[in-house]
Amino acid sequence: xxxxxxxxxxxxxxxxxxxxxxxxxFQRAGVFVVNLVSSPGAGKxxxxxxxxxxxxxxxxxxxxxxLATENDALRLARSGxxxxxxxxxxxxxxxxxxxxxxxxxxxLEDLDYLFIxxxxxxxxxxxxxxxxxxxxxxxxxxxxxxxxxKYPSIFFGADLAAITKSDLAAAAEFDAENxxxxxKTINPSIPIVHTSAKRDLDxxxxxxxxxxxxxxxxxx
Amino acid sequence: xxxxxxxxxxxxxxxxxxxxxxxxxFQRAGVFVVNLVSSPGAGKxxxxxxxxxxxxxxxxxxxxxxLATENDALRLARSGxxxxxxxxxxxxxxxxxxxxxxxxxxxLEDLDYLFIxxxxxxxxxxxxxxxxxxxxxxxxxxxxxxxxxKYPSIFFGADLAAITKSDLAAAAEFDAENxxxxxKTINPSIPIVHTSAKRDLDxxxxxxxxxxxxxxxxxx
Numbered sequence: 001x002x003x004x005x006x007x008x009x010x011x012x013x014x015x016x017x018x019x020x021x022x023x024x025x026f027q028r029a030g031v032f033v034v035n036l037v038s039s040p041g042a043g044k045x046x047x048x049x050x051x052x053x054x055x056x057x058x059x060x061x062x063x064x065x066x067l068a069t070e071n072d073a074l075r076l077a078r079s080g081x082x083x084x085x086x087x088x089x090x091x092x093x094x095x096x097x098x099x100x101x102x103x104x105x106x107x108l109e110d111l112d113y114l115f116i117x118x119x120x121x122x123x124x125x126x127x128x129x130x131x132x133x134x135x136x137x138x139x140x141x142x143x144x145x146x147x148x149x150k151y152p153s154i155f156f157g158a159d160l161a162a163i164t165k166s167d168l169a170a171a172a173e174f175d176a177e178n179x180x181x182x183x184k185t186i187n188p189s190i191p192i193v194h195t196s197a198k199r200d201l202d203x204x205x206x207x208x209x210x211x212x213x214x215x216x217x218x219x220x
Numbered sequence: 221x222x223x224x225x226x227x228x229x230x231x232x233x234x235x236x237x238x239x240x241x242x243x244x245x246f247q248r249a250g251v252f253v254v255n256l257v258s259s260p261g262a263g264k265x266x267x268x269x270x271x272x273x274x275x276x277x278x279x280x281x282x283x284x285x286x287l288a289t290e291n292d293a294l295r296l297a298r299s300g301x302x303x304x305x306x307x308x309x310x311x312x313x314x315x316x317x318x319x320x321x322x323x324x325x326x327x328l329e330d331l332d333y334l335f336i337x338x339x340x341x342x343x344x345x346x347x348x349x350x351x352x353x354x355x356x357x358x359x360x361x362x363x364x365x366x367x368x369x370k371y372p373s374i375f376f377g378a379d380l381a382a383i384t385k386s387d388l389a390a391a392a393e394f395d396a397e398n399x400x401x402x403x404k405t406i407n408p409s410i411p412i413v414h415t416s417a418k419r420d421l422d423x424x425x426x427x428x429x430x431x432x433x434x435x436x437x438x439x440x
Contacts, residue, residue, distance in 0.1 A: 007227070039260040040342045040371060041363025067343065069369050090373070092312065092343035120370070122260045123287065123312035123341055142362040142388065143261025150286050150340070151260060153310070168362065171391040 015128055018096035022131025029108035032212040033116065035130050037154055038138035039147070040120030043164040045072045046197040047138065047204070048115055052079035054205055055113055063102050064117040065094040072117065082106065093124035096131060113212070122151035134211050139183075140165040141174035148182040155186040160193065160211065162204060167196040235348055238316035242351025249328035252432040253336065255350050257374055258358035259367070260340030263384040265292045266417040267358065267424070268335055272299040274425055275333055283322050284337040285314040292337065302326065313344035316351060333432070342371035354431050359403075360385040361394035368402040375406040380413065380431065382424060387416040 026033050036044045045064070052060055057080035064072040065086045073085035084102050086094060099116065108114070116132060118125045137158035139147055142165060148155040155161065161183050169176070180192055195204040246253050256264045265284070272280055277300035284292040285306045293305035304322050306314060319336065328334070336352065338345045357378035359367055362385060368375040375381065381403050389396070400412055415424040 039340065040367055041259055041262075041360070043364075045364075066370050068372050069366070071366055071369065090343070092341070119343070120259065121312075121341060121343060123310070123339070124343070140261070140362065142360065142385065142392075144263075144265075146289075146291055147260055149289050149291065152288050165362065168388065168391055171388055172362075 012127060015096045018100060019129035019131040022096055022099060023133075026108065026114070026131060026133065029111070030216075031108045031111040031114050032134070032208075032215060033114045033130075033132045034208065035116045035118060035125075035132035035135045036138060037118045037122075037125045037135065037158070038120060038140075038164075039122045039143060042120070042138040042140045042143065043197055044117050044120065044138055045075060047162070047164060047195065047201075048117055049076055049079065050197045050201055051115065051205070051208075052076060052081045054201055055208075057081040059110065059112040060115070061106065061111050061113075062115040062117065063094075063099060065098070065119045067091075067119065088119055091124075092119055092121045093128050094118050094130060095128050099130050113208070122147065122154050126153040126157050133215055134159045134208075136160045136162055138162045138164050139179070141169045141176075141179075142172045145175050145179040145182055148179075148186045152186045155183055155190075158187065158190060160207060161187075161190050162207075163192065163194045165196060166194045167199050232347060235316045238320060239349035239351040242316055242319060243353075246328065246334070246351055246353065249331070250436075251328045251331040251334050252354070252428075252435060253334045253350075253352045254428065255336045255338060255345075255352035255355045256358060257338045257342075257345045257355065257378070258340060258360075258384075259342045259363060262340070262358045262360045262363065263417055264337050264340065264358055265295060267382070267384060267415065267421075268337055269296055269299065270417045270421055271335070271425070271428075272296060272301045274421055275428075277301040279330065279332040280335070281326065281331050281333075282335040282337065283314075283319065285318070285339045287311075287339065308339055311344075312339055312341045313348050314338050314350060315348050319350050333428070342367065342374050346373040346377050353435055354379050354428075356380045356382055358382045358384050359399070361389045361396075361399075362392045365395050365399040365402055368399075368406045372406045375403060375410075378407065378410060380427060381407075381410050382427075383412065383414045385416060386414045387419050 061082040281302040
């Protein structure tokens with residue numbers, strides 16, 4: 001047991017070193033990097049599809065992680081933005097060295113935004129820094145308001161919470177107040193936006209732009 | 221890297237040995253054990269809540285796994301059935317020895333059904349046999365029809381697929397034919413049931429009873 005824990009800690013230390021290198025590289029290039037984490041089916045890909053269309057396709061790119069299939073990359077590439085798939089096999093999260101390899105040959109200076117769609121999982125991605133500027137946890141209105149309490153690490157480690165599929169809120173009898181209270185219990189200062197990839201991206205896009213502007217002021 | 225893989229394989233071997241003991245114990249006691257796996261928010265707890273009411277509360281019990289909180293156990297205990305929570309901390313799945321410990325003091329002979337609600341995760345629980353009679357993978361109509369292709373191991377390893385929240389199918393524009401085709405691509409012989417914990421449990425309860433009857437004929 002001790003040996004497993006030690007090996008895991010070494011792997012995390014190595015990941016953090018690579019993530020730090022990536023973060024410096026992203027800042028030098030002036031690209032704002034967003035790491036999207038959520039359970040499977042919370043709507044990461046559709047939100048990203050609409051976000052690429054709203055922000056791009058120029059100066060915006062995406063990396064997408066999945067255990068299997070290139071479906072998401074094919075779907076997102078229709079936006080015209082550069083997209084690459086990372087297939088993780090049995091690994092339930094993305095790691096910093098996967099990001100570094102996937103970026104090979106891309107000129108980061110040409111980008112304003114780089115989105116990273118993590119593997120759909122509310123546990124594993126919490127421990128892996130990818131060098132991102134903003135970690136966003138998505139939670140759909142159909143998942144149940146209690147998810148932040150049951151998966152605290154991932155909500156605690158996020159910089160922004162996006163409640164997705166708000167067009168289904170009434171049908172799913174979603175209790176927004178309860179959901180927001182649970183998110184704030186785990187992460188009191190986190191901003192929360194509501195979004196529907198099908199109907200309304202405004203609050204989400206505004207939050208992205210504000211976070212990017214804030215980072216640029218801070219960096220300069 | 222080789223060391224991590226070796227340690228993981230030893231851990232799995234140990235799990236399989238305990239799972240085999242559990243399976244023999246379950247069969248001797250005549251209890252039908254159902255392991256429910258799905259992504260977070262697919263509706264395991266609500267389905268279980270209604271299932272305990274439909275089958276029990278006598279001769280039915282449940283174990284529920286979560287990283288944190290005892291909420292699900294408290295919620296399920298209202299049915300009157302014996303329920304215990306397993307809190308896993310940072311572990312993204314249940315393991316056979318957690319089941320063995322959680323069962324201490326329970327007379328399995330007094331049960332017809334034991335439900336195990338796994339941690340919400342479409343990756344980690346796939347590798348851990350819990351000695352169950354039936355592994356059920358749940359997938360809600362709001363998750364997207366592509367999940368079986370993106371998380372193949374968990375669909376491949378299941379004995380029954382339950383499509384949940386069917387009351388939301390129209391609102392979510394769910395394509396049942398596409399979803400079923402994707403499930404069958406990964407696991408051609410798996411039976412599929414449609415269920416709504418809010419409105420219609422019939423197909424699901426019938427499938428459980430049939431699977432239990434089949435096991436009893438096979439065991440006798």
